[in-house]
Amino acid sequence: MVNQERLVNEFLELVQIDSHSSKEGKIAKVLVKKLEELGLEVKVDDAGEKVGGETGNVIGKLKGSKEGPTILFSSHMDTVKPGEGVKPVIKDGVIYSDGTTILGGDDKAGIAAVLEAIKVIKENNIEHSDIEVVFSIWEEGGLFGAKNLDTSKINAEYGFVLDSGGSPGEIIVKGPAQDKVNAKIIGKPAHAGLVPEEGVSAIMIASKAINTMKLLRIDEETTANVGVISGGEATNVVTPEVNVKAEARSLSEEKLNAQTQHMVETFEKAAADLGGKVEMDVERMYPAFNVDPEDEIVKKMQEVFNTMGLESNITSTGGGSDTNILNSYGIKAINLGIGEKKPHTLEEHLHIKDLVNAAGMVTELIKIFAK
Numbered sequence: 001m002v003n004q005e006r007l008v009n010e011f012l013e014l015v016q017i018d019s020h021s022s023k024e025g026k027i028a029k030v031l032v033k034k035l036e037e038l039g040l041e042v043k044v045d046d047a048g049e050k051v052g053g054e055t056g057n058v059i060g061k062l063k064g065s066k067e068g069p070t071i072l073f074s075s076h077m078d079t080v081k082p083g084e085g086v087k088p089v090i091k092d093g094v095i096y097s098d099g100t101t102i103l104g105g106d107d108k109a110g111i112a113a114v115l116e117a118i119k120v121i122k123e124n125n126i127e128h129s130d131i132e133v134v135f136s137i138w139e140e141g142g143l144f145g146a147k148n149l150d151t152s153k154i155n156a157e158y159g160f161v162l163d164s165g166g167s168p169g170e171i172i173v174k175g176p177a178q179d180k181v182n183a184k185i186i187g188k189p190a191h192a193g194l195v196p197e198e199g200v201s202a203i204m205i206a207s208k209a210i211n212t213m214k215l216l217r218i219d220e221e222t223t224a225n226v227g228v229i230s231g232g233e234a235t236n237v238v239t240p241e242v243n244v245k246a247e248a249r250s251l252s253e254e255k256l257n258a259q260t261q262h263m264v265e266t267f268e269k270a271a272a273d274l275g276g277k278v279e280m281d282v283e284r285m286y287p288a289f290n291v292d293p294e295d296e297i298v299k300k301m302q303e304v305f306n307t308m309g310l311e312s313n314i315t316s317t318g319g320g321s322d323t324n325i326l327n328s329y330g331i332k333a334i335n336l337g338i339g340e341k342k343p344h345t346l347e348e349h350l351h352i353k354d355l356v357n358a359a360g361m362v363t364e365l366i367k368i369f370a371k
Contacts, residue, residue: 002120002356002359002360002363003116003120003121004352004356005105005245006116007112007355007359008090008352008355011095011105011112011350011355012088012095012149014030014104014112015086015097015108016086016087016088018079018084018086019078020081020083021078021079021137021140021141022137023053023054024053024055024078024137024138024209025054025055027077028054028055028056028058028135028137028344029055030042030062031058031111032044035058035060035115038115038122039062039122040060040061040062040133041060041062041368042058042060042061043058043059043060043150044058044059045059045148045150045153046143046148047137047138047150048137049087049149051137051145052125053137053138053144053145055137056137056148056150057134057136057137057145057148057149057150058077058135059133059149059150059154060132060133060134061130061132061287062128062130062131062132062133063130064131065126065127065291065370066129066370067102067129068130068370068371069129069157069158069368070132070155070156071131071132071156071159071160071201071369072132072133072134072154072331073117073131073159073162074133074135074146074159074161074162074163074322074333075107075110075111075113075114075135075161076106076107076110076135076136076137076139076184076214077108077111077135077136077137078137078139078140078145079107079108079140080140080343080344082101082102083101085100086102086103086104086315087101087200088103094352095351095352095355096348096349097348100145100344102344102345102348103348103350104348105338105339105340105343105350106340106343106348107139107166107340107350109162109176109338109339109354109358110162111135111160112355112359113162113248113338113359113362115160115360116359116362117359117360117363117366118131118242119129120359121366121367122261126363126366126367127367127370128366128367128370129370131366132154132155133358134146134149134154136149136322139163139321139322140281142285143251143320143321143325145322146322146326147325151329153246155333156295157332158297158329158331158332158369159323159326159331159332159334160301160333160334160362160365161321161322161323161326161334161336162336163321163322163336163340164317164321164335164336164337164338165337165340165341165342165343166313166339167339167351167354167357168305168336168338168354168357168358168360168361169280169305169311169313169337170210170312170313170315170336171298171301171302171312171313171337172315172316172317172323172334172335172336172337173292173293173298173314173316174222174248174251174291174316175251175288175292175317175319175320175321175331176221176222176288176317176319176320177256177284177287178247178253178256178285178286178320179247179248179249179259179260179282180246180247181245181247181263181280181282182245182247183209183243183278183279183281184241184278184279184280184281184367185206185241185242185243185244185267185271185276185277186202186240186241186271186276186277186279187200187201187202187203187204187205187238187274187275187276188200188238189237189238189239189240189278190237191236191237192237193236196238199237199240200240200274201239201274202231202239202242203232203239203242203243204242205271205274205278206244208274209244209266209267209270209271209301210226212266212270213226213263214259215217215319218250218255219255220256221250221251221252222248222249222250222251222255222259224247224249224259225246225248226245226246227245227246228243228244228245229243230242236371239286244267247285248260249320253287253288259325264280268280286320287324287327289323289324289328289333291327291334295332298314298334298362300368301334303368304364304365304368306362307364307368308318308360308361317335321335323335334363336361338354338358339354339355339357
């Protein structure tokens with residue numbers, strides 16, 4: 001029932017609308033119009049005002065034709081850079097950019113799939129329970145749209161986030177919590193050629209801390225990384241200040257707490273050993289989520305893929321998504337593969353068959369929850 005030509009054309013339209021994080025105003029207006037034309041009641045919340053963006057989250061509601069649980073479909077409108085002036089190219093059943101930008105399938109493939117599924121159920125008079133749609137802002141880099149979602153406008157019991165690179169069939173039931181760990185290391189300036197012994201090098205403190213820190217793959221559930229180091233102005237000055245930006249993630253909050261504490265203590269010890277100071281800033285960016293593979297939401301999803309003739313794959317992820325936040329609101333949510341390959345790179349691409357299957361997946365979900 002999915003109209004492949006219509007679906008592909010809509011996806012191509014969406015990826016050509018510039019929408020870097022915090023700059024989703026243009027695409028939000030387009031999506032509000034599209035949802036209203038499909039008969040949804042549409043609101044834009046105030047998340048953009050809270051975080052300094054052009055627009056808020058787009059929230060749509062489609063009244064059901066029969067009783068049943070309210071289900072929510074979520075995808076984010078923003079893209080990473082470079083994502084302006086996307087020129088999509090189709091070759092051998094695969095959609096690419098022209099190689100100068102990302103494609104934007106992360107996450108406009110999810111949006112296109114949801115729009116197509118709603119078109120299919122309406123033009124075929126398919127019965128459905130209440131459907132809610134959230135197209136969120138500023139997911140990349142912090143999940144800011146989801147964190148500031150106006151939940152008073154949401155009634156869903158179950159949530160399906162279309163935002164993973166696996167092909168349709170992938171069911172992500174576990175995702176990690178993440179801590180942001182920033183260290184401001186304070187040393188003491190001195191002339192590096194005349195009296196270096198009078199200085200305390202913030203670079204040496206940072207180096208000692210990082211050299212003794214457990215990083216990268218900690219265990220099967222936990223990772224940690226130092227991503228940014230900045231500081232220093234000249235080679236003839238003992239560097240008085242360095243800023244280090246790091247992170248830790250784990251599917252286990254207990255392990256995350258332990259890893260973050262280890263990183264903090266390592267910075268503090270290195271500073272004390274070398275006569276400097278350190279100011280730490282630790283922030284929990286988002287909580288973990290863990291949905292039982294035997295839960296009804298997973299069983300329904302497996303039923304969908306069985307109906308479609310697709311193999312289902314229950315798995316976990318090391319990345320964060322709006323799924324983490326929806327679960328923290330009490331909405332039982334899972335993340336689903338929609339085929340966005342090599343996201344955040346110039347090699348990003350999307351197989352048309354995956355896009356079609358993603359739309360079919362949403363359609364079948366709506367039908368199954370209405371039974």
